[in-house]
Structure formats: structure tokens, C-alpha cells
Amino acid sequence: MSLYSGTYSPSGLSESNPVKHPGLLARLHLDLTLLSSLILLCLFGLIVLYSAADQHWAAIYRQLLRLGAAYIVMLVIAQIPPAIMRRWTPAIYSIGLLLLIAVLVFGHVGKGAQRWLDLGVFRFQPSEMMKLAVPMMVAWFISERTLPPRFRHLLGAMLIIAIPAFLIARQPDLGTSLLVASAGLLVLFLAGISWRLIMGAIGMAAAMAYPLWYFMHDYQRQRVLTFLNPESDPLGHGYHIIQSKIAIGSGGLYGKGWLFGTQSHLEFLPERSTDFIYAVISEEFGLLGVSLLLSLYAFIIIRGLYLATQGQSTYGRLLAGALIMTFFVYVLVNTGMVSGLLPVVGVPLPLISYGGTSLVTLMAGFGILMSVYTHRKLLPT
Amino acid sequence: MSQLDFKDFRQEKRLFGLRAIQSGLLVIVLLLVVAGRMFYLQILMHDHYQTRSRDNRVKVLPLAPTRGLIYDANGVLLADNQPTYTLELFPEKLHNFDDTVARLRELIDIRETDIERYNKLRKRRRRFEGIPLRLHLSDEEIARIAINSHEFPEVRVKAALLRKYPLGELTAHVLGYVGRINEKELSKIDPSEYAGTSFIGKNGIEKSYEEILHGRVGLQQIEVNVGGRKLRVLDQSPATRGANLRLNLDIRLQRAAYDALGDYNGAAVAINPQTGGILALVSKPGMDPNLFVEGISSKAYTALKDSPDKPLFNRALRGTYPPGSTVKPFFGLAGLETHTRLASETTFCPGFYRLPWHSHKYRDWKKAGHGYTDLNKAIEQSCDVYFYTLAHSLGIDVMHDFMAQFGFGKKTGVDLPGEQHAILPSREWKKKRLKTVWYPGETLIMGIGQGYFTVTALQLASATATLAARGKHHVPRLVADIITPEGKTIAPPTPRATQIERKQDENWDTVIQAMSNVVEGSRGTARRIRNEHYRIAGKTGTAQVFTVAQDAKYDADKISKKNRDHALFMAFAPVENPQIAVAVIVENGGHGGSVAAPVAKAMMDAYLLDNTKQEPAR
Numbered sequence: 001m002s003l004y005s006g007t008y009s010p011s012g013l014s015e016s017n018p019v020k021h022p023g024l025l026a027r028l029h030l031d032l033t034l035l036s037s038l039i040l041l042c043l044f045g046l047i048v049l050y051s052a053a054d055q056h057w058a059a060i061y062r063q064l065l066r067l068g069a070a071y072i073v074m075l076v077i078a079q080i081p082p083a084i085m086r087r088w089t090p091a092i093y094s095i096g097l098l099l100l101i102a103v104l105v106f107g108h109v110g111k112g113a114q115r116w117l118d119l120g121v122f123r124f125q126p127s128e129m130m131k132l133a134v135p136m137m138v139a140w141f142i143s144e145r146t147l148p149p150r151f152r153h154l155l156g157a158m159l160i161i162a163i164p165a166f167l168i169a170r171q172p173d174l175g176t177s178l179l180v181a182s183a184g185l186l187v188l189f190l191a192g193i194s195w196r197l198i199m200g201a202i203g204m205a206a207a208m209a210y211p212l213w214y215f216m217h218d219y220q221r222q223r224v225l226t227f228l229n230p231e232s233d234p235l236g237h238g239y240h241i242i243q244s245k246i247a248i249g250s251g252g253l254y255g256k257g258w259l260f261g262t263q264s265h266l267e268f269l270p271e272r273s274t275d276f277i278y279a280v281i282s283e284e285f286g287l288l289g290v291s292l293l294l295s296l297y298a299f300i301i302i303r304g305l306y307l308a309t310q311g312q313s314t315y316g317r318l319l320a321g322a323l324i325m326t327f328f329v330y331v332l333v334n335t336g337m338v339s340g341l342l343p344v345v346g347v348p349l350p351l352i353s354y355g356g357t358s359l360v361t362l363m364a365g366f367g368i369l370m371s372v373y374t375h376r377k378l379l380p381t
Numbered sequence: 382m383s384q385l386d387f388k389d390f391r392q393e394k395r396l397f398g399l400r401a402i403q404s405g406l407l408v409i410v411l412l413l414v415v416a417g418r419m420f421y422l423q424i425l426m427h428d429h430y431q432t433r434s435r436d437n438r439v440k441v442l443p444l445a446p447t448r449g450l451i452y453d454a455n456g457v458l459l460a461d462n463q464p465t466y467t468l469e470l471f472p473e474k475l476h477n478f479d480d481t482v483a484r485l486r487e488l489i490d491i492r493e494t495d496i497e498r499y500n501k502l503r504k505r506r507r508r509f510e511g512i513p514l515r516l517h518l519s520d521e522e523i524a525r526i527a528i529n530s531h532e533f534p535e536v537r538v539k540a541a542l543l544r545k546y547p548l549g550e551l552t553a554h555v556l557g558y559v560g561r562i563n564e565k566e567l568s569k570i571d572p573s574e575y576a577g578t579s580f581i582g583k584n585g586i587e588k589s590y591e592e593i594l595h596g597r598v599g600l601q602q603i604e605v606n607v608g609g610r611k612l613r614v615l616d617q618s619p620a621t622r623g624a625n626l627r628l629n630l631d632i633r634l635q636r637a638a639y640d641a642l643g644d645y646n647g648a649a650v651a652i653n654p655q656t657g658g659i660l661a662l663v664s665k666p667g668m669d670p671n672l673f674v675e676g677i678s679s680k681a682y683t684a685l686k687d688s689p690d691k692p693l694f695n696r697a698l699r700g701t702y703p704p705g706s707t708v709k710p711f712f713g714l715a716g717l718e719t720h721t722r723l724a725s726e727t728t729f730c731p732g733f734y735r736l737p738w739h740s741h742k743y744r745d746w747k748k749a750g751h752g753y754t755d756l757n758k759a760i761e762q763s764c765d766v767y768f769y770t771l772a773h774s775l776g777i778d779v780m781h782d783f784m785a786q787f788g789f790g791k792k793t794g795v796d797l798p799g800e801q802h803a804i805l806p807s808r809e810w811k812k813k814r815l816k817t818v819w820y821p822g823e824t825l826i827m828g829i830g831q832g833y834f835t836v837t838a839l840q841l842a843s844a845t846a847t848l849a850a851r852g853k854h855h856v857p858r859l860v861a862d863i864i865t866p867e868g869k870t871i872a873p874p875t876p877r878a879t880q881i882e883r884k885q886d887e888n889w890d891t892v893i894q895a896m897s898n899v900v901e902g903s904r905g906t907a908r909r910i911r912n913e914h915y916r917i918a919g920k921t922g923t924a925q926v927f928t929v930a931q932d933a934k935y936d937a938d939k940i941s942k943k944n945r946d947h948a949l950f951m952a953f954a955p956v957e958n959p960q961i962a963v964a965v966i967v968e969n970g971g972h973g974g975s976v977a978a979p980v981a982k983a984m985m986d987a988y989l990l991d992n993t994k995q996e997p998a999r
Contacts, residue, residue, distance in 0.1 A: 147393045190404070192396040246437065249422040249430025262438045266605070266612070287423040294412050301408050305401045314390070317397045321404070328408050335415045339422060 029078040029374040031307060037300045038351065038366065042067055044293070045277075045352035051259045052273040052280045052354070059273065059354060066356035070363035077367030081375040082316035085368065086140055092129075093137035093160070099126035100167040127168045127176045128361045131326065132368070134164055134180050138187040139318040147314065148192035157188055172217055175333075175346040182329050186322040224343050240276070243268045244338050248282040255286030273354040275346055278338040294335075301328045304366075307373040316372035323365040330362070439615065440605045443577030446596030447542060449623030451556060451586060453632040454660075454861060459552050460587070462542035466518040468526065469511030472503065474535040481535060482514075488525045491515055494678045501676075502561075511537055516675050544580060544587075544674045548632065550667035551639055554695045555630060555797075555859065557585020558670035574598050577620075583673065586626065586859060588798050590873075593863055596623035624871075627862040629658030633987045638663040638965075641983035645976070647947075647967040648696035650842035651984050654959045657846065657855025657878070659795070661984055662839070664696040698795070701803040701835040702966050705922030705973070706763045707951045708784070708830040710848065710892050713756050715783040716771045717888035724891045727753040730766035736773070736821055743769050743825050746923075760895035761902045763921060765829050772828025777819055780827060781807040786881045787844035787854075794856045794876060795839060803840060806833040831925060838966045841951050846962035849918070849953035851889050852881035893918050897956050906974040907950065910982040915989050919952025919981065921973030924966075945969040950977035954985050961988050 025032050046060060046067075053059035103126055137160050145153050161184035169177040189198065213221065247263035256262065261283035263269045272280050282290050304324030311317035330350040336342035338349075348358050422430065451460035468489070475481060485491055491514065499514050518526070523538055530536070544559045546552060559580040562570070566581055575581070577598055582588035599620030604612045638649040642665045651660040668685055677685075685693055694700065716722035732750030733742040745751065745765040751758065759767035772780060784790070790805025804810070806827060808819045826832040836844075839857065847854040856876045863871045883889060896918035899905040906921040924947040948970030953962040963981040970976035 146389075147396060190397060190400045192393075192400055243437075245422060246430050246433045248419065249426045250434035251423055252427045252431070253424060263434055266438055268437050282419065282423065287419055290419050290423070291416060294416055298409060298412050302405050305405050305408075309394075309398050309401045314393050314397070317394070321397065321401055325404055325408075328411075332411055332415065336418075339415065339418045341415070341418050 026374065028075065030075070030370050031303075031373055034300065034303050034307065034366070034370070037296065037303065038363075041296055041300065041351050044296075047258070048277060048281050048284075048352060049273060049354055051261065051284060052264060052277050054265065055259070063354055066359055069356070070359045073360055074363040074367035074370070077364050078370040078374065080371055082311065082313055082319070082368075082372050083375075085136065085319075085371070086143075086313070086315045089133075089136045089140040093133045096126055096130045096133040097164060097167070100130065100164055102126070104167065104170060125357055127164075127171065127173060127180065128357050130164045130168065130180050131176070131183055131361050132323070132364060134161060135183040135187050135319055135322040135326070138184045139315050139322065142187060142191045143314040143318060148194065149188070151197075154188065154193065154197070157184070161185065172220070173346070174220055178333070178345060179326060179329060179347065183322055183326040186325040186329075187318050190318050190321040190325070240270050240344060241337075241340050243270065244276055244279040245340050247279040248339055251283040251286045253287045255282075255284045255289055258284050260284060275334070275344075275348055275353060276338055277353050278335055278349045281352075282339075294331075297328075297331045301325075301331075304369055307369055310376070311372040312376045316375075320369045320372040323368055327362065327365065330358075438604055440603055442601040442603050443573075444599030444601055444617070444620040445577030446598060446620035447622040448544065448559070448580070449594040449596065450625045451594075452625065452627045453630050453635075454628060454658075455631060455633075456627075457632045459546065459548060459628070459630075459632070460556055461545045461547060463545040464540055465516065465543040466523055467513045467539050467541055468515040468518055469537045469539050470499070470514050471511055471535050471537065476535075481533070484532070485514075485526075485536070488529060489515060489518070489522045497678065498676050511539060513539075516543075544671075546670045546674075549669045549671060551632070551635060552630075553585075553667035553670045554664040554697065555585055555628075555635075555662050556670065557587040557798075558583055558673040559587050560673050561676060580674070584799070585797060586628070589796050590626060590860060594623040594626065596866075597621040622866050624866065625864040626860050627864060628859050629653065629656070629660060629861045630662065630859060631660050631988060634661035634984045635663060637661075637983040637987035638980055639665060641980040642967065645967045645970055646690055646696070647965065647970065647977075647980075648700055648838035649963065649965045649980055649984065650697050650838045651961055651963045651988070652842045652846040652857055654846035654849040654853075654855075654953060654962045657843075657857050657875075658861060659857050659859045660961060660988060662697050662797075662859070664694070664698070664700070666690050666692040668692040695799065696966070696968075697838045698797060698799055699801045699837065700966070701801055701837055702947050702949070703832070703834060703924040704830040704836040704841060705924040705947070705949050706765075706830055707841060707920050707922035707949045707964070707973070708789075708834070708836075709760055709763065709768055710896050710920050711784060711787060711844065712768055712771060712775070712780065712828055713760055713895065714848075714888060714892045715775060715780065716756070717891065718884045719775065719779055719783070721774050721779075722756065722771060724756045724888075727755045728759075728764075728767045728770045730754050730764050732766070734766045734769035734825065736825070739822075741822065743822075756891065757895040757898060760892070760920065761898040761905050763899075763906050768828040769825045772824050773821070775824075775828075777806075777808060777824045777827070780824070781805060787847050788840055789834075789836060789844060793839055793843045796859050796873065800839065801837055803835040803837050804833055830922060838964050841949070841964035841966075842962055845951040845953055845964055846959075847881065848889075848893070849959035849962045851886070852883050854879045854881065893956065896920055896952075900952070900978075907952070907978040909974065910978045912982070915954050915985070916956040917952050917954040917982070917985065918956045919950060919978065921978060922949030922951070923947070923971075923973055924949060926969070945971055948973040948976040950974070950981050952978070952981050952985075954989060961985055 025035070046063060049063055050060055138157050141157055141160060142149050142153065149157065161181055165177045165181040168180055216224075243263060247261065247269050250256070250263065251261075259265070261280055263283050264272050264280045269276055269279055281293060301324055304327065305321060308317050308320035308324060311320055327350055330347055333342060333345065333347040334349040337344050337347065348355060350362050351359065448462055450458060450462070453459055468485075470481065482491055482496065495515050499512060502512050518538060526533070526536065526538055546556060546558065560583045561579055562575060562581045570581070574595070574597070578595065582591040582594065587594065597620060599618050601617040602615040604615060634651055638651070638661050642649065642663065646665055648665070649661060649663040652658065653660055672681060717724060730745055730751040732748050733744045735742060743765070746763065750766070751762055751764040754764045754767045756767070758764065784805055790802060792800045792802045806823070811817060811819050811833070823832055827834050843857050855878045858873065858875055860873045863873055865871060897916060899919050899921065900907045900911050900917045902908065907919050910917060926944050926946055946969070948967040950965045950973045951963065953959045961984070963984055965977040965980045967977045967980065
């Protein structure tokens with residue numbers, strides 16, 4: 001902290017900037033606007049969860065505990081200056097990779113996939129850590145070099161992304177693999193690679209679809225097939241998406257009212273407190289509620305992007321921008337899959353779905369974002 | 382960092398700013414796409430999804446009607462519904478079938494056949510429907526499961542009514558049986574009527590009166606959760622139980638015939654000539670119809686199907702046999718009514734008959750011959766030569782037309798499924814079926830009920846009843862009354878009785894008198910069933926299974942049992958006021974008078990003699 005005493009500290013440059021008298025939040029390296037939006041979102045999430053979890057207070061308590069832990073993580077990380085993060089980035093990334101390999105070798109198998117590492121005291125999911133470590137590493141790698149990145153640097157960056165993404169996909173956890181890879185790719189996008197390259201990559205990806213299909217697990221293929229035609233298997237794999245669409249569509253403009261969603265409460269909707277909670281919101285609060293929710297998300301993301309642009313170092317900007325855009329990918333993939341626009345991949349609705357792992361990672365991301373925004377040396381212009 | 386690459390921080394920041402703005406725009410556009418999707422689902426498609434949501438939530442549960450009962454003429458219960466407890470599994474709650482079965486086996490007995498049936502049924506049902514694993518749980522088994530029910534969320538004990546045929550084999554070929562509805566039947570029935578029913582009549586009365594026995598389905602609107610668990614009843618209309626049936630069948634006759642047939646295979650049918658009501662309809666051997674209700678194991682079914690005695694085959698309805706001499710009274714009547722013969726006209730019987738200009742000998746069963754034979758003697762002693770001669774005079778066309786009046790060669794129209802029409806040959810029939818002309822020799826052997834001519838036991842009984850009633854013909858009927866759930870008695874739909882045109886009543890009396898002499902006469906072929914209580918008019922018959930060479934002698938002992946002749950007997954009683962007409966066919970029984978006639982006698986005794994002399998109906 002002493003290293004950067006100039007940044008927002010009550011002493012130091014206060015005289016040259018007398019209007020900006022830092023408050024408590026500033027001293028805690030937090031952005032009021034973003035923080036209050038996040039709290040609003042989480043509160044809304046708790047209200048929905050109360051309904052989705054059949055009014056069990058126990059679920060609310062557990063979720064509150066997790067939220068508390070996640071906010072503390074955010075607060076702690078917000079205190080770490082981006083420069084320190086940058087210094088530690090290669091180490092964090094390397095440890096993450098080792099842990100991923102360890103998971104494949106010693107990991108705990110849960111729900112048909114190997115994701116957990118049992119550390120005795122608690123179980124740890126290294127793939128979650130990589131959601132942060134990969135964009136950090138890519139940002140570190142890119143920001144050392146000139147921007148926009150040269151083609152050969154891009155190859156290096158792609159390797160940084162591909163190795164963990166591949167390891168996670170092997171667990172197998174397609175959803176997380178996708179999020180990790182997109183976090184890394186978003187860094188590259190924000191770094192300014194040319195649109196021509198982007199289009200070329202999209203074309204390549206399309207061409208890769210066939211071999212990818214070949215390597216996919218049966219359940220992953222089934223999901224793709226079901227996505228293309230859910231009605232073909234109404235009692236099996238298509239069941240989730242059909243019931244979800246019924247829940248959303250029957251909600252109408254105003255919704256069936258809080259606690260009155262029949263699809264949710266009569267258990268037709270599967271995974272309704274976790275991955276499919278968006279359908280509960282749509283059913284009970286209708287298009288109006290959903291529009292408000294999407295607006296709140298849009299606001300958070302735009303605010304996040306703005307905060308990222310205010311970062312002082314290229315590393316900080318790239319990392320912060322990639323993290324907020326990853327948050328957006330969460331929103332897009334989840335709402336897209338629940339409403340039948342995208343295939344079903346296990347991505348939660350950020351900060352609303354029940355469950356703790358992604359919550360902590362997401363809030364850690366917001367911690368980084370806040371840190372990037374608040375740790376600034378005010379340079380004379 | 383390369384020395385050549387000059388890092389322009391200001392430029393980098395501007396570039397990032399640009400990309401951030403582009404990202405922001407992308408975010409807004411994509412979120413608008415999601416919002417558009419929501420608009421499509423929640424506004425444009427709202428009605429569609431609202432309906433589907435309601436369909437999800439509200440289930441219309443069918444309430445299965447109780448199947449109507451079946452009684453015999455005296456009120457003996459023949460088909461009952463018995464409460465039974467079935468152990469059902471719910472596949473949607475089932476984690477591991479083998480594990481559940483293993484744990485259940487610690488409590489109750491589950492056999493491999495149960496598992497086999499479960500797997501068969503599982504393929505046809507939806508996953509939240511219960512599938513029967515074990516049937517007929519005892520009280521003790523129910524208790525054991527109840528105590529441990531918390532360990533078995535996937536298991537339910539369900540009470541249901543199961544069809545039961547208390548007399549088993551005795552009524553199998555009359556009642557048929559019910560069984561689980563199969564794909565083919567599903568396409569024929571109204572699925573909503575059968576929504577709550579898993580059984581349907583497969584054969585016999587159960588099939589032909591299915592609609593009446595089934596009743597009408599009731600409905601219950603309930604709110605359910607995804608497991609199909611009932612949360613509350615919204616509305617209901619009760620089911621209407623099926624109507625009961627009272628049959629003309631008298632189980633005492635049925636049993637008498639069954640017992641009298643002993644170890645023989647065969648068929649016996651008794652009809653009330655005054656009404657056409659079927660008093661008995663026996664096909665032996667039968668099988669236990671209760672096996673089919675629960676779903677017979679494939680092993681047991683194969684055993685029944687492949688048995689040489691063909692227990693699944695309804696001989697009374699579907700077995701076609703040459704009528705042999707039992708048709709002689711009909712041809713005798715034809716001779717009189719067509720003025721081809723006078724009753725007193727005699728034919729000389731030297732023991733064989735030769736067609737003019739032919740050498741082939743048509744033999745009489747009595748090698749020495751009957752000498753001069755009139756109609757009465759010809760029927761009483763069953764002279765073949767008399768009827769060869771008569772047949773030659775009548776000709777095939779007259780014979781066919783006359784016999785057709787008695788219902789030979791066509792279905793009787795009985796209220797049972799699967800009846801055979803057998804064959805009453807004619808020139809046209811032969812041309813159509815065998816593509817050849819009719820030969821005169823075929824006319825001769827038809828005159829003694831051989832050749833192409835075949836009958837079913839039911840046809841023969843019906844024709845005998847028509848003869849007994851002096852030409853009045855009723856379509857045979859098993860069901861006497863339909864008793865509605867409200868207690869009203871309705872007559873089942875019955876075709877109107879018809880009357881064969883009688884030329885001269887004396888002709889009928891003459892033939893019936895001759896039939897009476899078959900039993901009463903000192904040389905009558907069925908004299909062994911003569912009795913002091915009532916007079917019987919009848920005719921024996923022997924149907925060849927095996928053709929004996931022209932000069933060989935038929936020797937029953939030398940011929941294996943399955944090639945032995947079929948014994949037939951048709952009769953009615955009392956002669957003065959016919960109450961019962963009977964046809965009996967005993968497969969490989971040898972001579973009609975000695976084997977088939979006593980069966981008919983046993984049935985008549987059961988029907989005509991004082992009830993107290995009989996064993997009480999069980």
C-alpha cells in the first residue's frame with residue numbers, strides 16, 4: 001500500500017486535486033456505482049432464489065454466506081494494486097496449470113466429470129481459478145509487447161489460452177472451458193487485433209466444427225442435437241429446454257407473480273435454482289422483470305467497461321476489460337441457453353444462480369476491476 | 382521487450398478505448414437480441430406456452446370403470462373382479478433396477494418371470510407411470526413392504542380389480558378372457574374410453590360383449606407436479622360400471638358334458654330349440670383363462686400352443702368335422718319334402734352300392750347289408766346304401782339347397798368371435814375352390830356326411846334344434862340378459878327367428894319318429910342311452926379320419942389313436958316337447974353310439990331331470 005501512497009490517499013496529492021476528496025469507499029478502493037449495482041443485483045437474486053428454492057430459508061442463508069465470502073474476496077483483491085498482480089501473473093498461471101494437471105491425475109470425480117481437487121480441508125476447483133489466471137496471463141504477455149499485437153505474439157497468446165482450455169475440456173467441463181477461452185480471447189480483442197484476423201479466426205472455428213464434433217463426448221453431442229431440435233426428445237434431453245421455454249413463454253408481459261410460477265413450483269422446470277433460474281424470473285416477473293434485469297446487467301457491464309478504460313496500465317485495462325466482458329459472456333450464454341437460443345452448456349446466471357464457486361470467481365473479477373480503476377497515480381495532464 | 386518496437390502508451394490507451402466502445406455496442410446489441418427472444422416467447426408465443434403450461438399442470442385422470450360380471454342362467458358367477466394388490470415400480474424414481482429388486486427380494490419373493498414381465502411392460506409405458514413388478518401380494522407381503530416403505534420411494538403397492546374366472550378351464554372357451562391391451566387393439570378402441578383401463582376382452586364373451594362389459598370411463602381433473610403426483614382434485618365425474626351379463630349357459634350341463642367327455646378331446650353344444658339359447662358349449666381340453674389375465678409367461682404359452690391336444694383351439698366353434706351319419710335325418714327329410722321318396726318306399730341294401738355303369742363299390746358299414754330298408758330303418762340302423770341311393774336321386778343341387786336352410790356351410794351368427802363356417806359343398810363351391818367339376822360319386826358320399834362336407838359342433842347343434850322345433854330357427858345365443866348398473870334388464874340384440882317352409886308336417890314327424898327309434902328301437906344305434914324319464918330322438922355318426930382301402934377292413938385296434946374315427950351324436954329331448962338339442966363330437970372316439978351318445982345323455986339328464994338328483998352347481 002505504501003508503494004502507491006499517492007493513489008487516492010488522503011495525503012499526498014490532495015492539494016492538487018481539492019475537489020476529489022476521497023470518501024470511505026475510495027479509501028477501500030471501491031467504485032460506489034458498480035458496487036451498488038452489484039448489491040442490487042444480488043438482492044434481486046436472493047428474492048428470486050427464495051421462490052426458486054421453494055421458500056426454504058436454508059438456501060437463502062447458505063447463499064448469503066457465500067455472497068458475504070465473495071464480497072470479502074472482492075474487497076481484499078481490490079486492495080491489491082495491478083502492478084503487484086502483474087508481477088505475480090506468471091506464477092499464478094503456472095500454479096493453475098499444475099493444479100489442472102493434478103486434477104486430471106488425482107481429481108475427485110463428481111457428476112461424471114473430474115473437476116475437484118480434494119485438499120483435505122476443502123475442495124478446490126482449479127478450472128475456476130483459470131477463469132482469472134488466463135486473462136491475467138494473456139494480458140501480461142500482450143502488454144509486455146507492442147499493441148496491437150504482432151501475429152507471432154498472437155500465436156504465443158493462443159497457446160496460453162489453448163493449454164488450460166484443453167485441460168478443462170478434458171475433465172470434461174465444456175462450459176468452463178468455453179468461459180476460460182473466451183476470457184483469454186477477449187483480452188486479445190481488447191488489445192486491438194484487427195477485424196480481419198477476428199473474421200479469419202471465426203472462419204477457422206467454423207471449419208474446425210467438424211473435428212470438434214468428432215472429439216466431443218456423447219452427452220455433449222446430445223446437447224447439440226437437442227439444441228437443434230428439442231422437441232425430438234421431449235422426455236429426455238429436450239425436456240430441459242422445452243420446459244424452460246414453457247416457463248418463459250407462459251410468463252407473458254407481467255409474469256405469474258412472485259412465488260406463483262407453476263412451472264417452477266410444480267417441479268416441471270429442472271435445475272430451477274441454479275442454471276435455469278432465469279426461466280423462473282421470466283415466468284414470475286414476465287417480460288417487464290426480465291427487461292429490468294437485462295438493463296441492470298447492461299448497466300453493470302457498461303460501467304465495468306468504463307472503469308476498465310480508466311486503468312492506468314495496459315495490463316490493467318486489458319485484464320479489467322476482459323473480465324467484465326467475460327461477465328457479459330456469462331449473461332449471454334445463460335440467458336441464451338435458457339431461452340433456447342444457444343445449446344445447453346452449464347453456465348450459471350452470474351450473481352443470481354444458486355451456488356458458490358462461480359460467485360467467488362466473479363466477485364474476485366470485480367475486485368480486480370475495482371483495483372484497476374482505483375489504483376491510479378494522478379499524472380499531471 | 383524489443384528495442385525496435387516503440388511502445389506508444391497514448392496510442393494503446395486510445396486503441397483500448399475504441400475497443401471498449403465497440404464492446405459496449407456489441408453488449409447492447411446482443412442483449413437486445415436476448416430481449417427480442419424474450420419478446421418473441423413471452424408476447425408473441427404467450428398463448429401457446431400458456432396452454433402448454435396449463436397442460437403440464439392440469440392432468441385429466443381417467444377413472445376406470447369396473448368391468449361387468451358374468452353369470453350363468455341360474456346365477457352362478459362365472460367371471461368376477463377380485464381385489465388384488467400389485468407392487469409397482471416407478472422408473473423415473475428408480476436409480477438401479479437390479480439394486481431395488483435385490484433389496485425387495487429380502488422382503489418378498491420376486492421370480493424371474495416377474496422380471497421378464499416387468500421388462501416387457503416397461504417398454505410400453507411412460508416413465509412416470511407405475512409398472513407392475515409383482516402381482517397378488519399376500520397380506521403379509523403388503524405389511525412387510527409397508528413397514529419398509531421409507532426405503533423404497535420408487536415402489537408403490539396398488540390395489541386393483543383383476544378379472545377372475547372361478548371355474549377356470551370349464552368356461553374358458555365360452556367366456557374367453559381379458560388381457561392387457563396390445564398395440565393392435567389400441568388402434569381399434571376409443572383411447573379416451575380406455576384411458577384408465579389396462580384390460581380388454583381378448584376372446585369369447587369377453588370380446589364379443591366388450592363394449593357392454595367395459596362400462597364408461599370417468600374423469601378426474603387434478604393438479605399434478607412433474608412426477609405426476611396428485612396435488613389436488615379440481616373436478617370429477619365418476620365412471621359408470623359395465624353391465625352384468627346373464628348367460629343362457631347352464632353350468633350344470635357344461636360340467637356334465639365336460640366330465641362325460643372324460644379323457645377324450647372333443648366338443649359338445651346344447652341349445653334350447655325354443656329360444657336358441659346355448660345351454661352348454663364345451664371344447665375339451667380347455668386351459669386356465671386366469672393365466673392370460675396376468676400375462677402368461679412365454680414358456681407356459683408355448684406349452685399350450687404346441688400341445689398336440691390344442692387346448693387353445695375352440696373345437697365347438699372352429700373345429701370342422703365331417704358330420705358322418707348325423708346328417709341322415711336331414712337328407713331323409715329332404716327325400717320326403719321333395720317327393721323324391723315316400724317314407725314307406727324301400728331300398729334293397731346288399732352291403733354296398735354301385736353307381737349305374739360303374740364298378741366302384743360304395744360300402745355300407747354293415748358288410749352283410751340291411752336287406753330291404755325303408756326310411757325309418759335307414760335312420761334307426763344308419764343304413765348307408767339307402768342314403769347313397771337317395772343322394773343319387775336327389776342330386777347335389779337339391780341336397781345343397783335343402784341343407785343350407787338348416788344353416789350348414791355358414792356361420793350360425795352366435796354371439797362369440799372366431800366362428801368357422803365349415804363347408805357345405807356345391808357345384809359352385811367346388812368350381813371356385815378346387816377348379817374342377819362335381820362328380821356323381823361325391824354326391825353319394827355327401828349323402829352319408831363324408832367327403833367335402835364338414836360341420837362345426839355348433840352348426841350341428843343349431844341344425845338339430847331347428848329340426849326339433851319343426852323348422853323354426855333361432856340364431857344361437859349365449860347371452861340371455863344384459864343387466865345394467867341401474868338394475869334394468871335388457872335383452873341383447875338378437876336376429877329374428879326364421880321358419881323353414883314345411884311341405885307336410887307328417888314328413889317331419891316321420892323323421893323325428895325314426896330318430897326316436899335310434900334310441901328307443903331294439904336295434905337303434907344309440908339304444909344304450911334309452912331311459913324311462915324322457916324320450917330322446919337322435920342320430921349317431923362316425924366321421925372317417927383315415928381312408929380305408931377299398932377291400933381292407935377297418936380295425937380300430939390296429940389304427941393308432943389319432944387316426945381313429947371321430948364319434949358324433951346329435952339329439953334332442955323330450956321328443957314330444959323338445960327342450961334341449963345337443964351335438965357331440967368326440968375326437969378319435971370311434972363309434973358315435975357308444976362314446977358320443979352318453980355325453981349327450983349326461984347333458985340332457987342335467988337339464989331335464991329333477992335338480993335335486995344333480996350335484997349342486999358350484
